[in-house]
Structures are given as C-alpha cells and as structure tokens.
Amino acid sequence: MNSAPGVTFSRRLAWMTEENAMAHAEAKRRASGLPILDLTLSNPTAAELPYPTDALAQAFANPAIADYQPSPRGLVQARQLVAGDYARRGAVVPAENIVLTASSSESYALLFKLLGNPGQTVLVPEPSYPLFDYLTALEGLVPRTYRLAFDGHWHVDFASLDFTDVAVLVVVSPNNPTGSYLGAGDCDRLAELVAAHGVAIIADEVFADFPIAPAPDAVTAIAKRELPSLTFSLGGLSKASGLPQMKLGWIAATGPQSLVGQALGNLDLVADSYLSVGTPVQVALPKLLDIGGTLRAAIHARVLRNRKALAARIGKDSPCTLLPAEAGWSAIVRVPEIMSDEAWALHLLGDHGVLVQPGYFFDLDMGATLVVSLLVPPAVFDQGIEILLAATEKG
Ligand SMILES: Cc1ncc(COP(=O)(O)O)c(C=O)c1O
Numbered sequence: 001m002n003s004a005p006g007v008t009f010s011r012r013l014a015w016m017t018e019e020n021a022m023a024h025a026e027a028k029r030r031a032s033g034l035p036i037l038d039l040t041l042s043n044p045t046a047a048e049l050p051y052p053t054d055a056l057a058q059a060f061a062n063p064a065i066a067d068y069q070p071s072p073r074g075l076v077q078a079r080q081l082v083a084g085d086y087a088r089r090g091a092v093v094p095a096e097n098i099v100l101t102a103s104s105s106e107s108y109a110l111l112f113k114l115l116g117n118p119g120q121t122v123l124v125p126e127p128s129y130p131l132f133d134y135l136t137a138l139e140g141l142v143p144r145t146y147r148l149a150f151d152g153h154w155h156v157d158f159a160s161l162d163f164t165d166v167a168v169l170v171v172v173s174p175n176n177p178t179g180s181y182l183g184a185g186d187c188d189r190l191a192e193l194v195a196a197h198g199v200a201i202i203a204d205e206v207f208a209d210f211p212i213a214p215a216p217d218a219v220t221a222i223a224k225r226e227l228p229s230l231t232f233s234l235g236g237l238s239k240a241s242g243l244p245q246m247k248l249g250w251i252a253a254t255g256p257q258s259l260v261g262q263a264l265g266n267l268d269l270v271a272d273s274y275l276s277v278g279t280p281v282q283v284a285l286p287k288l289l290d291i292g293g294t295l296r297a298a299i300h301a302r303v304l305r306n307r308k309a310l311a312a313r314i315g316k317d318s319p320c321t322l323l324p325a326e327a328g329w330s331a332i333v334r335v336p337e338i339m340s341d342e343a344w345a346l347h348l349l350g351d352h353g354v355l356v357q358p359g360y361f362f363d364l365d366m367g368a369t370l371v372v373s374l375l376v377p378p379a380v381f382d383q384g385i386e387i388l389l390a391a392t393e394k395g
Helices: 021-032 053-059 076-088 104-115 132-137 184-196 257-272 279-283 285-314 341-352 378-394
Strands: 098-101 121-126 142-150 154-156 166-172 200-204 231-236 249-254 330-335 368-373
Touching (some): 076 098, 076 279, 076 285, 098 104, 098 257, 104 257, 121 132, 154 184, 285 378, 341 368, 341 378, 368 378
Parallel strands (some): 121 142
C-alpha cells in the first residue's frame, strides 16, 4: 500500500511539544486510579459553587435569540451593558468604545492582528501566565518578556523593557499568579513610554474584581486613568462572572480620541471577518450579568476564605512563606529550597497525591515556589494544604 502523501503544517507552532514531567506524572496517576487532591483547579464550574442552573436556562428563554443582526462590535444593547459594568468598576467607557469577543484569549488574537506585523514583538510580563507563547505565536508574533521585580511588592523593572520592533505591550493587572495590580506610578510611566514608541497597551483585567489586599495606588481599572497611550482593557464573563462556558469577552478602547477612533475603525474590519460572538449570549447578557454578580460574590468569598486558611496554617514557624497578593485566584507558596519547585511538585503528586503547579510554569524565578488555586472547594483545599505543608515541614 502506498503511504499517504505528506502535508506541510505552518511554522507558527512547534506542534509536537513534548509533555512536561508534571503533565506526564498527572496522566500516570490518573490512569492508575489513585486519588488526586487537585490544588490547581481554575474552572469555576467545577468548583462546587452555587450555579443557578434554572436561572441560567431561563436567561436564554427569549425569542430574540432567533434574530441575527451581524455587527462587528456586537449588539449595541449588550455593549451598553458592558459599559454599565465598567461604570460599576468606576470607569466611564462609552458603548461605542467596546468590542465584544468570544473570550479574552480571542480579544488578544484580534488585537494582535490589529497591531502587529508578522515577526514583530509583543512585550509580556514575567512572571505571568503561560498562554502568551501560544497566543503570540498563533498570530505570527514573538513574545519578549519584561520583568516584574519583587521586593515585598511587585513592580515593573523598567530597565528590562526593550522596545525594539515592538507591536504592543501587555500588562496583566492583577497579574496571574503574582496577584499584583499595576501601581499608578508604573502605569503612568509605562503609558508615556508606550506612547513615545508609537505602540499601544493591552491591559488584561480579568481578575480585577477579586481584590484581596490591594495597595493604595493599585490601578483597579486602567480605563479610569487619562493616559497618553492607546489602551485596550480586556474583561469578560469568564472570570468576573464565573461563566467561562458562555464565551463572552470584551475589549474597551480608551486613550487619545483620534487614536481610539482609528483603532476602532480598523478593529471593525478584523472583527467583521469573524463575527464570532453568538447572538444568544448577547441577548441573555442582562440576566447573565445579574447571575454573574452572585457568582462573583461566591467566588470572592471562596478565595478570601482559602487565602485566610492558608495564611493561618502556614503561621510563623513554618519553613514555607506565603507571598503577599493584592488580588486574584492564586497563591504563591515559597517552599524550602532543598529541591527544585518541579521536584517538589512531582514529590507531592507522586508520594502524597497533591497536585500543585511549580513556579517555573509561570517563570517565577525566586527559589522554589508552588502555585495553588484559591478556587478549590474548602474541604479539598484544607486537606491538600495540610499534606503539602506537612511534607515541607518533614523536609
Ligand atoms: C490572566 C488571564 N487572562 C485571560 C485568561 C483567559 O480568559 P478567557 O477564558 O476569557 O479566555 C486567563 C485564563 O486563565 C488568565 O489567567
């Protein structure tokens, strides 16, 4: 039999990425049927939260879901509701400055297409969450990191910013997993630099609604500030409303009026090529935002409860330290440096059945650190943390 002819795949991704040691160990443990205390849970729908399933179904019981009115920015009624959500957060953003998308990841994709030429660079923070390698590569762009430095508080290391051939600068505020908001001073300085280099800022604020201990100068919504740079804030139902399954995100464009106008006109062309936001979710949005408010409160209470339990359990005599956080769903625990973070994570999973993420997943470079999710149901969280800390205390 003839073998099938070959096919050439794009060079955007390496495609056959090797499974890392943690993924391999997790797959092995799951296949063996042994229990896992999962401290990495990030899906709120799997976190024993009170989802009002009837009310969710009711939200879509509306004949308007049968109409189709294609519009690149999304239905005006839905955009007005998003403008209302910015008002709830203290920012004035007109509905015409809002573009609806299917998710924050898609918001990045549309903005990267708007702003970057193939091969150009996107400045992304380090440490931060690992998706940027993919999101940039899929648009033919290249990530370059700038550092966030920690001295008890996280801030931008301006010396690490290299603007050579940069298309756009990304800030994540609050950042995942450091839980740090961009400070007002850093924000203004970044905006001036970015404007001077003729590029824009993307501010990912998906965790902004989950404050833990914000610094007094924390920028909780970048749209509140009058900045010299073209700025795109990202938000959506996925985190702030605990509704990732609805697939609705948004971009809010702010900054100098003429730049915003140009950007929105061009973004219309990009969004019009896909029109990926479904009508049902836009029609259901008034009710989804209501339900989301209740879910947000439940998630926030969960995160605060788990953080408090973790801080209390670590106490003063532990060899571990809990890094401070201003906001978000994650906690970073520094563990004794007798082995690497990956070795700790493999040991905890293999010998104790506790699944955590090693800090290197997020390019955390500060000794041995483990990242745990504060979204985990309390019973599992407490049990997992107890085992983790007991293991580190034993050495
Ligand atoms: C900082 C940050 N931004 C964006 C996303 C993706 O959000 P979405 O589900 O809206 O694509 C995540 C997901 O974990 C995230 O951590």
